[in-house]
Amino acid sequence: MQEKRQRKQRPSYVCLECRSRKLKCDKARPYCNRCKKDGKVCAYESENASQITIPDDSSNHTLKLSTSFTDISTDGNSNIDSGSTLTFHSHNLGNTVFDLEYFKHKNITIDIRLDLLKPRDTYVTYGSTTYYDMPLSCHSMIQHDPYKRVLCAFLHGSTMADLQYRLNGISNDTVYSNELLGNQLSPLSFIETVIAKWVEKSNNYVTNQLPLDYFNTLYTIEDTMHPNLLSSIKTLLREVELILVDKQQINLLLKNFYENIYPFFPLIDIPSFERKISEILVEIPGNRYEIKVFNSNIRPKLETLVIFLLILSISLRSDSLLTKKSDDTKNNSSETAKQFVIFSQKLLSLLNGFKFTNENILCCMLLIFISEYLDPENGATHSMHNDILTLKCVTELANTLGLFQDPSYFTRFQNNPAFEESFFIFRRRLWISLQSLRLLIITQDAGSTCRDYEQLKCFMLDHRDDYLSKNFMKGFRHASDFDRRLFNVQKNKYEFHINLVRLMNSLAPINNGTSLADVLENIERLNDFMSQKFPYSDLVNGHASEKEYVDMHFRGAKVDINSVEFVENLTVNLIGLSSLMSTYSLLAAHFEMKSAKDWGSYKELYDMFSIECIRKYLQLARIILDYLNGKLASRIKEEFEYSLNKLVIFTMVKIWLIQMGFCMRLSFKSEFRKLQQQNKRLTSNNDEKKVSDLLVTSVMDNLRNQIELLTNSASDKLGSTYFSCQQAVLMLRYLLYMIDNNVLSSTVTGFWNGATVKSQSFDRIIDKIGMKWGITPRYDDIINDYLMNSDVLQSLDMALLEGVEYLFGNAKLNQREATPFSNKNVFSFNDQDMLNALLESNFDLFANIIDDSLGELPNL
Structure with a gap:
């Protein structure tokens, strides 16, 4: 034998x-x-x-x-x-593109309606904040996926629990001990620098709150105004003059704005703007300016002043200037920029723009939004609900002004000699710039509506022609050569926006559910448009094209129009692929649940959408790594990166969410297989099972290395400048620490099990975590029945894993040697002095986080 x-x-x-x-x-x-x-x-x-x-x-x-x-x-x-x-x-998953022809060839039924979006997954409440989120926002994408939901609720809950342990130790003068996590570090140990920055910013917000006397004024700004209001405005203008930089700096800041920021946010007509600021800025001795607005036409002059201050603020924060300065100068520039924004908000409040509506007021509001969006100190890691609401309010103002209709239809303007052609172009600029911002903040997260789609199309059509010809470029025939080139690029982006709105509206209709056939058809249409108008290969293949500078005729500004086109190409690719990745992720999570109940009917669809989701995230990761590592530097001007970096950070956060959801599944898959082995439930002669185990480890290793590669590249390029990037990177390092120590699944389940036993000690935290993330350890079936469910985990079979491994191998993102994290090379607070000193000196602020404003820290 x-x-x-x-x-x-x-x-x-x-x-x-x-x-x-x-x-x-x-x-x-x-x-x-x-x-x-x-x-x-x-x-x-x-x-x-x-x-x-x-x-x-x-x-x-x-x-x-x-x-x-x-x-x-x-x-x-x-x-x-x-x-x-x-x-x-592998010939049926990893190297197969699942387009409409594939579905027809395989006779797969796609004419079905899906119940994808549930109100319970988009409702958020914490502290004093409640809102209904967009279907593909980061929070909603976490809610749609049980594994992501459990992970993020764990990160948030364990951070809050650790904070409470530490505060209890300070107030009771006892030794710190974390009963929920035991020997494992909590996220709090990784984000100490972010906490310190958050404390500083919180204190600044308190000291910089706007005084109430600037709001809800009973008086109106006009040439003859109430003495109290006139006194307030004069006081404001004196304060502005004190911080206004000298003439030479103003010239540099305006030139920087015209060359490096205006091409992507072309709100203003530069010749008209230059003429107007020359009327309100009077040169005085010392190479400085005095502000003059009180002789006549006070309201339009104050509107021009607000636009001027906001442009200075945006330009001051530009990375292209900050990198050339010392730390003290950077801090002074950042503080001055902040003060410009505050004075602009005060003036805008006095102007009462929602009563006295006009194009200049809308321009001011858009510039304030742009200033806050581009600000490197802004800690938002994704589109925040308050930013979305602000942009929707600004959109309603644009609708009130009728900007979605071409101004040529309003004959009263044309018959009035006071309105020049530049005014008509100004209205078109505002609408196009507003839609560019909506594309960045709202549309890619499926926040658009059918009304948005109709208005986007309306702007493109000439209703005087029976054949409804496209009217976009007609409105710019009297613009400068540079603006015509610029808006020709904007035209293609505008059409891309229409295609993306069509897809998002089909994915997230208000009623009647989602038609899978409509979604897939719109995905194919969007892909075709991107391939034709914005091929990414133009950015990475071949030699850099010759620079083509166009003179803007003001402040000596010149713009490389070819580089502008490359930036817009990159922008569209980031938004388009990110939207497609989120769409496939949503469909994959939906069919994962379906296939757990009916394997034969839905497993194939689950495989397809999982593969497509991973394919899109790998394409995105490749593009972002090219950008972060300087591979696109020959085509994209360095100074243009200021207008790109926030989009890159938002996109990386979405990629990380996809990666962590997959890591959670692989971790629980391994845990489940170990339990099977312990229970002797593995059958004999099962070769495929062992190969599946090997693939799980291989895919997990590749995934972990991709996360580290993207995290390190982001930290090297943006971590020291962008607060939002710093937050995300430090949290990712904690997740890498758990993966490297093979404790991801065990730590997550251990926390929830411990929270169930010790629930009385954490009632406030558990209840508020439940309201924000929709999960609690006491009654939620996700923790008990989904994470280790064999029917769910069997979807992650060898066929799918091999397809993923195929994609990872072709992506070739793992070129750098991975450095595992451990307790030795992670900065932990063994003596607790640094962290405890910070908590003790700001005890009331941190106690308020747990008592009321839970959700502010960390910004997840």
């Missing part, structure tokens, strides 16, 4: 799939015809290799059998050992 065990086994010439199903196999290599027809992974045993090879059409990748699988591998009767191998051929 012993001799028989030692004899070398002959390989079977029947493929593993047919053998396991006990079906006749034609033994064709590399793929048998039955597997080809059924779309199965075809695998054959090999005689003499010592590794598993997964070849594809362009490259081979190799997976080595590891001894680390001894605890979860199959039993001694397995045909896989150190002297045998399996060869797998």
